[in-house]
Amino acid sequence: MENLVTTKDLTKSFGKIEALKGLNLEAKKGISGFIGPNGAGKTTTINILLGLVKPDQGEAHVFELDCWKQSFEIRKHLGVLHEKAEFPNYFTGLRYLEHIAHLYNVPTPKQTVQKALKDVGLTDAADRTIKTYSAGMTQRLGLAQALIGNPELAILDEPTANLDPLGRMDFLEKIQTLHKDKGTNFLISTHILPELEKICNWVSIINEGTIADQGYIQDLIKKYSTDTYIIKVSEPTQFIKKLEKTSTIENAWTNGQIIYAKTKNYKKFNKEILELALQLDISLYAIEPIHSKLDDLFKMALEQKK
Amino acid sequence: MKRFTRLLIMETENVWRFPTLEIMIAIGIINALRQPNPLLPTIEYFRTAQYVANPGWGTSTFFLIFLIPVLVARSFAKGLSGTETRVMLSYPIKRWETLLSKLLIVLLPTLAIFSTVFLLSAFYLFQLPTLNPLPYSLLLSLLLPMLFLTALSFSLSLIAKDELKTVLFSLFIILSLESSLDYVGAPYKYIFIRGSTVISQYLHATFNGRLDNFFQNYTTADVQVAFGFPIITTIILLMIVFLYFQYKLDID
Numbered sequence: 001m002e003n004l005v006t007t008k009d010l011t012k013s014f015g016k017i018e019a020l021k022g023l024n025l026e027a028k029k030g031i032s033g034f035i036g037p038n039g040a041g042k043t044t045t046i047n048i049l050l051g052l053v054k055p056d057q058g059e060a061h062v063f064e065l066d067c068w069k070q071s072f073e074i075r076k077h078l079g080v081l082h083e084k085a086e087f088p089n090y091f092t093g094l095r096y097l098e099h100i101a102h103l104y105n106v107p108t109p110k111q112t113v114q115k116a117l118k119d120v121g122l123t124d125a126a127d128r129t130i131k132t133y134s135a136g137m138t139q140r141l142g143l144a145q146a147l148i149g150n151p152e153l154a155i156l157d158e159p160t161a162n163l164d165p166l167g168r169m170d171f172l173e174k175i176q177t178l179h180k181d182k183g184t185n186f187l188i189s190t191h192i193l194p195e196l197e198k199i200c201n202w203v204s205i206i207n208e209g210t211i212a213d214q215g216y217i218q219d220l221i222k223k224y225s226t227d228t229y230i231i232k233v234s235e236p237t238q239f240i241k242k243l244e245k246t247s248t249i250e251n252a253w254t255n256g257q258i259i260y261a262k263t264k265n266y267k268k269f270n271k272e273i274l275e276l277a278l279q280l281d282i283s284l285y286a287i288e289p290i291h292s293k294l295d296d297l298f299k300m301a302l303e304q305k306k
Numbered sequence: 307m308k309r310f311t312r313l314l315i316m317e318t319e320n321v322w323r324f325p326t327l328e329i330m331i332a333i334g335i336i337n338a339l340r341q342p343n344p345l346l347p348t349i350e351y352f353r354t355a356q357y358v359a360n361p362g363w364g365t366s367t368f369f370l371i372f373l374i375p376v377l378v379a380r381s382f383a384k385g386l387s388g389t390e391t392r393v394m395l396s397y398p399i400k401r402w403e404t405l406l407s408k409l410l411i412v413l414l415p416t417l418a419i420f421s422t423v424f425l426l427s428a429f430y431l432f433q434l435p436t437l438n439p440l441p442y443s444l445l446l447s448l449l450l451p452m453l454f455l456t457a458l459s460f461s462l463s464l465i466a467k468d469e470l471k472t473v474l475f476s477l478f479i480i481l482s483l484e485s486s487l488d489y490v491g492a493p494y495k496y497i498f499i500r501g502s503t504v505i506s507q508y509l510h511a512t513f514n515g516r517l518d519n520f521f522q523n524y525t526t527a528d529v530q531v532a533f534g535f536p537i538i539t540t541i542i543l544l545m546i547v548f549l550y551f552q553y554k555l556d557i558d
Contacts, residue, residue, distance in 0.1 A: 014558070044558065050396050052557040072400055080396040086389045088320045095319070102312040103397045149398075 010058035019044040021209035033196040034189040036206035079151035089131035104149030116144040135162035197294040213301040231259040234283040375476035378459035383472040443509030447502040450536035457543035501532035
C-alpha cells in the first residue's frame with residue numbers, strides 16, 4: 001500500500017458552489033504536502049477523507065478503506081488537527097487529552113498524556129483551562145491530540161497558522177522526528193510553502209477543486225525548472241542584447257548583475273552561450289539551472305493548469 | 307462500550323458546568339420559599355390543590371422549559387456552529403454515539419435533578435406521604451412534555467446550528483404553542499403542558515379509583531391526545547434527527 005490516500009473523480013457542491021470538480025488526489029507514505037490557494041477545496045477534501053462530508057460523486061479512500069462507509073475504521077488509525085480547531089473551553093489541557101487518550105484506547109493513558117504535553121511544551125499549562133490558552137498554545141494542544149493515539153497517518157490542516165517563527169521551526173522538526181522515530185505519516189495542508197519544502201517528499205497542488213499537479217517534490221522541481229538558467233558574465237547588459245537574438249532563447253531578462261534565460265533547446269543552449277561569450281570577448285563565470293522553490297513551483301503549476 | 311462511557315463522562319463534564327448547577331440551586335431556593343405556612347391550613351390546602359390541578363405551570367416546570375433548550379443548545383447546537391463537533395467526529399466515535407451521548411446527557415441528569423426537586427417539594431413542603439401516588443403521577447405526567455421539548459430542541463439545533471437561535475426558537479415554539487392552543491377547541495389544547503395536567507389527574511384518579519370523577523371534566527379523546535401527542539411527536543422528531551445526523555448531515 002504505497003498510497004495512503006486516494007481520491008478518484010471526487011466532486012462536491014455546497015448549493016451553487018462547486019468545491020471539488022473531479023479531484024484525483026494521491027498521498028504517499030511519508031510526509032505529503034497538500035497545497036493550494038484559499039478556497040481551493042483543501043478543507044472540503046480533508047472533511048471527505050474523515051467521513052464528515054459525503055461526496056456527491058467519485059471515490060475517496062484512506063488505507064484503501066472507503067471514507068464514507070468505513071470512516072470509523074479509518075479514524076481509529078488517524079489523527080487530525082483541523083484548521084481553527086475549537087476544543088471544549090472549560091476542560092484543562094490535561095483532562096481533555098486524558099479523554100482523547102481513552103477514546104483511542106491508548107494502553108497507558110496517563111503516561112502518554114504527560115509525554116504528549118511535554119512534547120508540545122504544554123506541561124506548565126496542563127492544569128489551566130483551554131479558554132486561557134493563547135492561539136499558539138491551542139495549536140500545540142491540537143497537535144498533541146492529533147498524535148496521542150499514535151496514528152498511522154496524521155492529517156494537519158494549516159498546522160502552523162498560529163505559531164511564531166520559532167514555534168514553526170520546532171513544529172517542523174517535531175514532524176520530521178515523529179516520522180523518523182515512529183513512522184507516522186503526515187498529510188499537511190498549508191499555503192505556507194517554504195516550510196513544506198523542507199520536510200515533504202510528496203506534494204499535491206490543488207486549485208479550484210482539481211489537482212493542478214502532484215508528484216515527488218524533486219520530480220516536480222525538475223519538471224518546472226529544467227528550462228530556466230542563471231547566467232553570470234562580466235558585462236550582463238551588453239551580453240543580454242545579443243543573447244535575446246540567439247535561436248535557442250525564448251525569453252531573457254536581467255537584474256543588472258545576473259541574467260535569467262529561458263531556453264527552447266537545452267542541448268544547443270550551452271554551446272550558443274559559450275560561442276557568444278567568445279565572440280563578444282566577455283568573461284563567462286557560470287551557467288546554472290534554476291532549482292525552483294516550492295512557491296515558484298506552485299505558481300508555475302497553477303499557471304500551466306490555466 | 308468503554309469508549310461510549312468515556313464519551314458520556316466527557317459530555318457530562320462539558321455540559322453540566324457553570325452556571326447550570328447555580329441555576330438549579332436557585333430553583334431549589336425558590337421552591338423552598340413557596341413552603342406553605344403551617345399556621346394557615348386553608349392556604350396550604352389551597353396550594354396543594356393547585357399543585358395537583360396545575361402542575362404544568364409550577365416553578366419546576368418553568369425551570370424545565372428554560373433548562374432543556376439551554377442544555378441542548380450548549381451540548382449540540384454550539385458544537386455544530388463551530389468546529390467542536392467536527393473535532394469530536396474526527397476521533398474514533400460513531401455519529402450515533404455522539405448523538406445518543408448528547409441526548410442522554412440532557413435527559414438523565416435533568417430527570418434526576420428535576421425528580422429530586424419535585425419529590426422533595428412534595429414530601430417536605432407539601433407534606434404528602436411518601437406512598438401517596440400523587441407526586442409520582444405528576445412526575446410521570448411531566449416526563450412526556452420533557453421528552454417532547456428535548457426532541458424539539460434537538461431538531462431546531464440541526465436547523466439553526468446556533469446556540470442562541472436554538473434556545474430562542476425552542477422557547478418561542480413551546481410558549482406560542484401553549485398560547486395559540488387557547489383558540490383551538492378541546493381536546494387539541496391538551497397537547498403540551500396542559501396535557502400534563504390531564505395526564506396527572508388521570509393517573510391520580512386511576513390510582514385512587516376515582517376515574518368517574520375524572521371523566522366528568524375530561525373525555526377519552528382528551529386523555530388520548532395528552533398521552534399520544536408528546537409520545538408520537540417525540541418519536542418522529544428523534545427519528546428525523548437521528549437519520550439526518552447519521553446519514554445526511556455534512557459536518558463542514
